[in-house]
Amino acid sequence: MNRLLRSVELPRHVYQKAIDVGLEREQTWQHAQERSLAIKYRPDKHAAFNIAATAAEIAVAHYLGREWLGAIYDGPASYDVAPNIEVRCTENPKHGLLNKNREVQPGPYEKSPSSIYALTFTTSNPRRFQLAGYIRLEDAIRIATRWERNGIIGWIVNSNDLRDLDELL
Numbered sequence: 001m002n003r004l005l006r007s008v009e010l011p012r013h014v015y016q017k018a019i020d021v022g023l024e025r026e027q028t029w030q031h032a033q034e035r036s037l038a039i040k041y042r043p044d045k046h047a048a049f050n051i052a053a054t055a056a057e058i059a060v061a062h063y064l065g066r067e068w069l070g071a072i073y074d075g076p077a078s079y080d081v082a083p084n085i086e087v088r089c090t091e092n093p094k095h096g097l098l099n100k101n102r103e104v105q106p107g108p109y110e111k112s113p114s115s116i117y118a119l120t121f122t123t124s125n126p127r128r129f130q131l132a133g134y135i136r137l138e139d140a141i142r143i144a145t146r147w148e149r150n151g152i153i154g155w156i157v158n159s160n161d162l163r164d165l166d167e168l169l
Helices: 012-030 043-064 137-143
Strands: 006-009 085-090 097-100 116-122 128-136 145-149 152-157
Touching (some): 043 085, 043 116, 043 128, 085 097, 137 152
Antiparallel strands (some): 145 152
């Protein structure tokens, strides 16, 4: 991975869109049947993270010059950024990229092996994100470490194993 993190700062009006969609997602999550797949934040922090995750998707789309697909939920097999990019966001740069177990198992949430996963980090400025890199799902599964907490299973890829996001430009 290229050690140079890319930084993207969203304009205020674009960040407002992330707030609006993030709050809509929070409402959907509160009423979802499978809430256990989400990390258990305090209610106020969970809403803030939904906003940050939404903004991170927009930041990746903006950086790559691609369409952001996250404004409208299009089913479990949908993506965040066109044509096949899933975005992950974390507060801690020591954390790796999480692939959800349900996305690698047969079923409605299963993603294609050619799907791309991009990792972002939040910063002290809620409109600014550090873009860490990407990996294709088929490569991630080969090198990922199994992760489980509170019955939630996933696969973690170390951020050092990610590829430079500029390769997707």
